[in-house]
Amino acid sequence: xxxxxxxxxxxxxxxxxxxxxxxxxxxxxxxxxxxxxxxxxxxxxxxxxxxxxxxxxxxxxxxxxxxxxxxxxxxxxxxxxxxxxxxxxxxxxxxxxxxxxxxxxxxxxxxxxxxxxxxxxxxxxxxxxxxxxxxxxxxxxxxxxxxxxxxxxxxxxxxxxxxxxxxxxxxxxxxxxxxxxxxxxxxxxxxxxxxxxxxxxxxxxxxxxxxxxxxxxxxxxxxxxxxxxxxxxxxxxxxxxxxxxxxxxxxxxxxxxxxxxxxxxxxxxxxxxxxxxxxxxxxxxxxxxxxxxxxxxxxxxxxxxxxxxxxxxxxxxxxxxxxxxxxxxxxxxxxxxxxxxxxxxxxxxxxxxxxxxxxxxxxxxxxxxxxxxxxxxxxxxxxxxxxxxxxxxxxxxxxxxxxxxxxxxxxxxxxxxxxxxxxxxxxxxxxxxxxxxxxxxxxxxxxxxxxxxxxxxxxxxxxxxxxxxxxxxxxxx
Amino acid sequence: xxxxxxxxxxxxxxxxxxxxxxxxxxxxxxxxxxxxxxxxxxxxxxxxxxxxxxxxxxxxxxxxxxxxxxxxxxxxxxxxxxxxxxxxxxxxxxxxxx
Numbered sequence: 001x002x003x004x005x006x007x008x009x010x011x012x013x014x015x016x017x018x019x020x021x022x023x024x025x026x027x028x029x030x031x032x033x034x035x036x037x038x039x040x041x042x043x044x045x046x047x048x049x050x051x052x053x054x055x056x057x058x059x060x061x062x063x064x065x066x067x068x069x070x071x072x073x074x075x076x077x078x079x080x081x082x083x084x085x086x087x088x089x090x091x092x093x094x095x096x097x098x099x100x101x102x103x104x105x106x107x108x109x110x111x112x113x114x115x116x117x118x119x120x121x122x123x124x125x126x127x128x129x130x131x132x133x134x135x136x137x138x139x140x141x142x143x144x145x146x147x148x149x150x151x152x153x154x155x156x157x158x159x160x161x162x163x164x165x166x167x168x169x170x171x172x173x174x175x176x177x178x179x180x181x182x183x184x185x186x187x188x189x190x191x192x193x194x195x196x197x198x199x200x201x202x203x204x205x206x207x208x209x210x211x212x213x214x215x216x217x218x219x220x221x222x223x224x225x226x227x228x229x230x231x232x233x234x235x236x237x238x239x240x241x242x243x244x245x246x247x248x249x250x251x252x253x254x255x256x257x258x259x260x261x262x263x264x265x266x267x268x269x270x271x272x273x274x275x276x277x278x279x280x281x282x283x284x285x286x287x288x289x290x291x292x293x294x295x296x297x298x299x300x301x302x303x304x305x306x307x308x309x310x311x312x313x314x315x316x317x318x319x320x321x322x323x324x325x326x327x328x329x330x331x332x333x334x335x336x337x338x339x340x341x342x343x344x345x346x347x348x349x350x351x352x353x354x355x356x357x358x359x360x361x362x363x364x365x366x367x368x369x370x371x372x373x374x375x376x377x378x379x380x381x382x383x384x385x386x387x388x389x390x391x392x393x394x395x396x397x398x399x400x401x402x403x404x405x406x407x408x409x410x411x412x413x414x415x416x417x418x419x420x421x422x423x424x425x426x427x428x429x430x431x432x433x434x435x436x437x438x439x440x441x442x443x444x445x446x447x448x449x450x451x452x453x454x455x456x457x458x459x460x461x462x463x464x465x466x467x468x469x470x471x472x473x474x475x476x477x
Numbered sequence: 478x479x480x481x482x483x484x485x486x487x488x489x490x491x492x493x494x495x496x497x498x499x500x501x502x503x504x505x506x507x508x509x510x511x512x513x514x515x516x517x518x519x520x521x522x523x524x525x526x527x528x529x530x531x532x533x534x535x536x537x538x539x540x541x542x543x544x545x546x547x548x549x550x551x552x553x554x555x556x557x558x559x560x561x562x563x564x565x566x567x568x569x570x571x572x573x574x575x
Contacts (some may be wrong), residue, residue, distance in 0.1 A: 141574050
């Protein structure tokens with residue numbers, strides 16, 4: 001490659017809002033129901049049915065706009081976007097083109113190259129489409145409209161990103177803001193957050209943008225990073241060999257690590273947008289906007305500062321705990337029950353993170369309650385169980401969320417407090433391991449660890465290691 | 478004679494967007510019809526609308542909302558009664574390629 005190229009990336013991010021009902025009808029948005037059990041004449045586009053807007057959708061959309069520094073369009077409307085596809089029963093999608101609810105915002109991202117602002121062009125409200133299951137054998141498709149009409153916001157960024165690293169930092173930032181607002185759980189894998197990547201390359205130093213392509217079907221951060229790398233190289237290869245990039249929509253295949261053309265990109269005029277006649281305009285008064293503003297939660301950056309100030313825990317801990325709203329919530333609630341901040345943060349950072357990874361689940365799926373975590377920490381503090389046993393109890397609590405106090409009692413996990421029993425066990429161990437005793441007395445301090453280990457094993461882990469150490473030293477003189 | 482001219486390329490493209498397959502004869506007719514319609518609509522351009530506010534709705538009504546409460550139950554049987562064909566609780570349609 002002789003020339004230097006710059007990659008220019010803008011993102012369209014679709015986020016499914018966490019409402020209980022769809023955007024224009026009172027069908028449930030619950031995920032995973034039997035096909036078509038959450039449908040009605042509105043969300044299946046029956047002639048004569050009329051949409052009525054879910055107020056919560058406006059509140060969530062405006063809240064996301066406020067949190068991302070956007071201007072809120074206080075007089076906003078819906079428009080029809082016309083296209084034909086079987087997942088779209090009305091043959092149009094109700095969306096916003098002319099007066100989207102939010103405009104001209106931006107969020108600050110931080111990468112190794114420092115901080116920068118990624119502009120947000122607009123955020124608009126729209127409805128999701130149904131789901132198609134293609135049958136290869138008889139050339140048919142099965143349509144499930146449960147998802148049809150689930151509320152979405154589409155967040156359109158400015159073409160401000162220059163690398164996969166920046167794209168991921170931007171998505172992380174959006175995900176956290178929206179999660180903290182409670183407006184969506186933002187799970188890429190499950191499709192509640194979806195990113196389409198608009199990418200073009202241009203020679204370094206050029207003002208004008210190159211021709212861009214849009215890439216779809218990116219459902220993990222890893223896939224996004226790989227797709228950006230792949231598409232950048234594909235476009236540079238075309239330009240280097242004297243060709244021209246075609247404006248089109250491409251589908252990324254993460255298994256094959258390549259993309260292929262889906263359709264040539266339609267222009268806005270092809271969608272024949274026009275004002276939605278079935279919905280009246282939305283007027284967001286100053287007072288309503290103020291109410292939405294007042295409900296804005298404490299966001300990650302504010303939490304970080306407060307945790308440092310109020311709890312004095314290390315930055316590393318703060319980063320991990322605030323990386324998921326759920327972790328931060330559990331952290332705060334457990335502390336409110338009287339636990340030491342550092343103790344709580346250790347359980348979240350070490351054991352919780354380990355189990356989340358092991359079980360391949362998400363922090364938002366955590367089942368143990370702050371009350372039970374606090375009870376477990378209490379058991380350790382009171383010397384009822386030692387840390388090793390506590391870890392085992394926590395593992396069970398992680399999947400079953402049982403009360404650790406009664407669990408420890410039921411399973412007989414309490415530490416043996418009776419010094420006599422412990423002493424006779426240790427005497428037995430010392431008697432049976434003369435070699436280790438000799439090694440210890442000969443200066444090999446490691447031998448003591450072996451004897452402690454043997455004692456813990458004999459006590460089935462239910463002894464206080466400090467007490468074992470003390471008695472052992474006494475006996476060994 | 479219409480003032481607007483619809484070219485072969487345009488009618489071809491509109492056909493693709495509308496998912497219509499037109500014969501040569503139908504295309505010629507559609508070209509003439511579309512040109513005539515555009516001429517008719519162009520009459521609106523003769524009016525001076527520089528002082529007129531854009532309007533999308535006839536009635537001065539705004540903020541008609543629903544609260545976020547589930548009211549619809551499982552309507553599947555009634556809904557699928559409208560399906561031309563059904564299978565596994567789904568509407569069955571000819572396969573479409575992306």
